[in-house]
Amino acid sequence: MRHKNINHVVHEWLAEIIKPNDIIVDATCGQGYDTKFCLEHHAHVLSFDIQKQALLWAQQLIGEHPHVRFIHDSHEFIDHYIPYFDGIIFNLGYLPNSNKSIITHPKSTLKAFEIAYKLLPQHGWLCVTFYQGHEGGLSETLQGIEWIKQHFVIIKEYTYEGVNRAPIAMLCKKNDTVD
Numbered sequence: 001m002r003h004k005n006i007n008h009v010v011h012e013w014l015a016e017i018i019k020p021n022d023i024i025v026d027a028t029c030g031q032g033y034d035t036k037f038c039l040e041h042h043a044h045v046l047s048f049d050i051q052k053q054a055l056l057w058a059q060q061l062i063g064e065h066p067h068v069r070f071i072h073d074s075h076e077f078i079d080h081y082i083p084y085f086d087g088i089i090f091n092l093g094y095l096p097n098s099n100k101s102i103i104t105h106p107k108s109t110l111k112a113f114e115i116a117y118k119l120l121p122q123h124g125w126l127c128v129t130f131y132q133g134h135e136g137g138l139s140e141t142l143q144g145i146e147w148i149k150q151h152f153v154i155i156k157e158y159t160y161e162g163v164n165r166a167p168i169a170m171l172c173k174k175n176d177t178v179d
């Protein structure tokens with residue numbers, strides 16, 4: 001069975017949900033494709049990565065743009081940089097074509113989810129792609145989904161049905177009935 005590329009599906013969701021001038025956090029900048037997509041949809045973006053190389057590639061991809069700020073720091077510290085945002089994107093795992101041992105970790109990912117929950121407004125959204133193929137990826141996926149189900153409502157979900165350890169993408173809205 002031919003599956004639609006998961007990144008394309010996520011971008012279709014984002015195209016529907018992003019409004020002009022929204023403030024979006026790209027919690028895992030990587031090569032900058034998600035950041036670029038948000039900018040093309042007239043959002044303002046804060047883009048985080050712990051790897052300088054990722055931010056350099058993203059800057060090369062995007063060029064000078066007045067609505068983006070690249071931040072060389074972990075997404076656990078988003079609240080040090082911004083008090084409010086409309087939506088947040090996580091594309092977990094490792095930077096393609098780079099050191100595959102530098103990956104996202106459940107502890108910092110869950111901390112960033114918690115900050116997102118606090119700083120997002122009522123209409124706020126969280127978009128996450130989990131990868132299970134690399135070491136620790138399955139644990140991060142299980143812990144992340146468990147946490148999301150307690151705090152957010154999943155409005156869209158996509159995976160490669162029938163494929164073992166396929167990535168899982170989710171678009172979620174805040175569940176304001178939780179504390």
Ligand SMILES: C[S@@+](CC[C@H](N)C(=O)[O-])C[C@H]1O[C@@H](n2cnc3c(N)ncnc32)[C@H](O)[C@@H]1O
Binds near residue numbers: 030032095102
């Ligand atoms: C799968 S890539 C992201 C792909 C990217 N969104 C794109 O469009 O190209 C995951 C990125 O997360 C970064 N990362 C890992 N841990 C991080 C953390 N704690 N805070 C911010 N970025 C992190 C990695 O350095 C890597 O570049």
